[in-house]
Amino acid sequence: MPQFSLYEEEFHPSPWQRTWAAFRSSHIAMVGLVMLGCFVFFALFAPIITPYDATEQNIDGLLIPPSWTANGVISHLFGTDALGRDLFTRIIYGCRITLGTAFITVVLAMLVGVSLGTFAGMLRGVRSSIANHLLDALMAIPTLLIAIIIVAILGAGLLNSMWAITLALIPQFVHHTRSFVRAEMKKDYIVASKLDGANRWQLFVHSILPNMIETLVVQGTLALSIAVIDISALGFLNLGAQSPLPELGVILADGLDAAYLAPWNVAVPGTAIFLMVLSINIVGDGLRSALRKRVSH
Amino acid sequence: MIQILTRYCTLLVLTLLVLAVMSFSLAYLFPGDTLENLTGLVPENEAQREALERQFKLDSSVVLQFFYYLGNLLVGDWGYSFTSGLPLLEEVGIALPATIELATYAMLMALFVGIPLGYYAGIRCYSTTDHILNSASMTTYSFPVFWFALLLILVFSLQLDAAPLSGRISLLYDVPRVTGFILVDVLLSDLDNKSLAFKDALSHIALPTFAIGAITTASLIRITRRSVIDVKHRPYIAAAVSRGLSSWQIFTRHILRNALLPILPLMAIQITTLITNAMIVETLFSWPGIGNWLIQAIYQRDYPALRIGMMAVSTLVITLTILVDLFNRIIDPSREKYEHAAV
Numbered sequence: 120m121p122q123f124s125l126y127e128e129e130f131h132p133s134p135w136q137r138t139w140a141a142f143r144s145s146h147i148a149m150v151g152l153v154m155l156g157c158f159v160f161f162a163l164f165a166p167i168i169t170p171y172d173a174t175e176q177n178i179d180g181l182l183i184p185p186s187w188t189a190n191g192v193i194s195h196l197f198g199t200d201a202l203g204r205d206l207f208t209r210i211i212y213g214c215r216i217t218l219g220t221a222f223i224t225v226v227l228a229m230l231v232g233v234s235l236g237t238f239a240g241m242l243r244g245v246r247s248s249i250a251n252h253l254l255d256a257l258m259a260i261p262t263l264l265i266a267i268i269i270v271a272i273l274g275a276g277l278l279n280s281m282w283a284i285t286l287a288l289i290p291q292f293v294h295h296t297r298s299f300v301r302a303e304m305k306k307d308y309i310v311a312s313k314l315d316g317a318n319r320w321q322l323f324v325h326s327i328l329p330n331m332i333e334t335l336v337v338q339g340t341l342a343l344s345i346a347v348i349d350i351s352a353l354g355f356l357n358l359g360a361q362s363p364l365p366e367l368g369v370i371l372a373d374g375l376d377a378a379y380l381a382p383w384n385v386a387v388p389g390t391a392i393f394l395m396v397l398s399i400n401i402v403g404d405g406l407r408s409a410l411r412k413r414v415s416h
Numbered sequence: 417m418i419q420i421l422t423r424y425c426t427l428l429v430l431t432l433l434v435l436a437v438m439s440f441s442l443a444y445l446f447p448g449d450t451l452e453n454l455t456g457l458v459p460e461n462e463a464q465r466e467a468l469e470r471q472f473k474l475d476s477s478v479v480l481q482f483f484y485y486l487g488n489l490l491v492g493d494w495g496y497s498f499t500s501g502l503p504l505l506e507e508v509g510i511a512l513p514a515t516i517e518l519a520t521y522a523m524l525m526a527l528f529v530g531i532p533l534g535y536y537a538g539i540r541c542y543s544t545t546d547h548i549l550n551s552a553s554m555t556t557y558s559f560p561v562f563w564f565a566l567l568l569i570l571v572f573s574l575q576l577d578a579a580p581l582s583g584r585i586s587l588l589y590d591v592p593r594v595t596g597f598i599l600v601d602v603l604l605s606d607l608d609n610k611s612l613a614f615k616d617a618l619s620h621i622a623l624p625t626f627a628i629g630a631i632t633t634a635s636l637i638r639i640t641r642r643s644v645i646d647v648k649h650r651p652y653i654a655a656a657v658s659r660g661l662s663s664w665q666i667f668t669r670h671i672l673r674n675a676l677l678p679i680l681p682l683m684a685i686q687i688t689t690l691i692t693n694a695m696i697v698e699t700l701f702s703w704p705g706i707g708n709w710l711i712q713a714i715y716q717r718d719y720p721a722l723r724i725g726m727m728a729v730s731t732l733v734i735t736l737t738i739l740v741d742l743f744n745r746i747i748d749p750s751r752e753k754y755e756h757a758a759v
Contacts, residue, residue: 261730267725271717389563393563
């Protein structure tokens with residue numbers, strides 16, 4: 120006898136499950152997620168995957184072409200650079216450094232930006248007006264400029280370029296959080312919590328934050344793609360990470376010296392940055408449309 | 417109206433004041449001697465140093481120093497570059513128009529290509545054309561600008577030999593500087609072979625403009641498409657459909673202008689990205705703009721140049737952003753309600 124109960128069969132997916140279902144229904148978004156997953160895997164397990172050391176030089180094997188060309192060897196998948204370093208190893212370590220630092224930068228910027236934005240959103244009157252407008256205006260200063268100033272004060276280096284990018288990313292989180300908090304503060308459920316005697320901190324933690332977290336994730340992926348591009352751009356311009364360190368922008372800049380002899384030294388790291396940013400953007404876009412679908416249905 | 421204008425003027429002045437404070441404090445924050453960072457002058461002996469310190473009020477309080485510095489900024493006495501020894505006002509005056517020219521053409525390209533394509537994709541949303549346009553813009557948008565510019569150089573300059581590698585115009589032509597915009601300058605000049613010079617300048621500017629413009633175009637397509645789709649789901653469009661308007665009438669009367677409103681503030685954000693990209697691309701194409709100049713300055717640790725360059729670029733970007741915002745505020749009456757509620 121079949122065992123079924125009409126009432127228990129009714130399934131109510133949680134908001135997260137519904138978002139996931141909407142996300143999964145887009146094939147492109149899933150491809151992007153798998154690509155991003157690969158990059159994260161490379162970043163996490165770089166020492167296990169790579170056959171060589173990232174800075175190990177081999178003077179017997181300078182500028183070996185990639186393995187798919189006639190002169191390539193399979194022991195160097197992407198070939199070697201002008202110092203005989205294995206390009207595949209450097210790219211994998213590069214994913215680790217570029218993606219890792221970008222992630223840390225975004226998390227830092229998010230923490231600071233959300234707290235500042237909440238304050239700005241809950242402020243009232245002239246103070247709020249001044250804080251908001253000034254923040255909006257300061258948001259317009261280009262990242263590269265902030266990075267140049269920080270490099271001039273502290274000197275070039277990966278850590279300093281991270282500070283610069285964090286500073287540059289903070290305003291957009293502030294802006295986003297501020298408008299969100301301000302819109303939420305007018306809603307009835309906040310008024311209800313207020314009447315229950317919740318103070319501002321409780322309002323934020325129990326009422327606003329749970330509603331904000333999804334849009335924050337979307338905003339975070341957007342910021343992550345900007346951070347990856349900026350970190351590699353600074354590395355490329357010799358203002359961020361410095362030469363022996365396998366950061367993707369630095370590898371690209373190193374490859375530039377031998378670009379005519381060995382074009383793969385420019386092509387491979389560039390493709391890696393491009394694919395990384397592309398996968399982050401696809402996932403971010405997929406998440407955004409999944410959220411939109413969920414809210415509109 | 418007057419209230420709005422005063423509001424935005426106060427905002428502009430306040431922000432520029434903050435920038436001036438930042439630029440002044442940089443003289444203290446940068447490594448090396450404050451006097452040298454502030455003026456770009458290196459005193460030869462103690463007596464000269466004391467005289468200079470007295471002249472720049474460095475012996476009095478920080479507030480007085482700042483006001484003296486502010487006065488100098490306004491007068492145009494910006495100090496001297498360490499490396500070239502030239503007045504910074506003159507150097508920025510040469511470099512900044514070059515960047516503005518590049519950014520303007522890229523923005524024009526984005527406006528004239530991006531917005532129509534975005535409209536098309538938005539009107540035909542979720543069709544094959546829309547998917548193709550959307551994926552293409554997503555792909556272009558993901559290109560790191562320096563790599564994209566490098567690829568353009570490799571393909572068009574080195575392989576095909578179709579465009580020159582660097583600079584603004586061939587050294588054969590001696591174009592007098594009038595506006596600082598090379599294309600305009602060529603047209604204004606009285607060279608014998610003006611059309612050849614113009615063609616040469618055009619071939620120099622094509623690749624960097626395309627490198628910057630493509631990325632801005634891609635993001636503008638996405639912004640416009642989103643905005644059109646949002647407008648299409650509004651109740652007044654449904655009302656227009658039920659009144660029996662044709663889709664062309666709905667588009668021209670209801671969608672076209674309403675979809676432009678949300679694009680404007682987002683375009684203000686694009687300006688920042690555009691200038692950043694322009695600065696990076698300049699270094700690759702050796703374009704004599706402010707980005708190239710600033711990056712040379714940081715390589716040579718030219719602190720006075722950095723101090724002024726930071727001030728000039730951020731003033732440009734912030735003024736543009738505030739102007740776009742003001743324009744948006746004036747043409748969009750729906751924001752008035754919001755503003756009164758907020759303050």
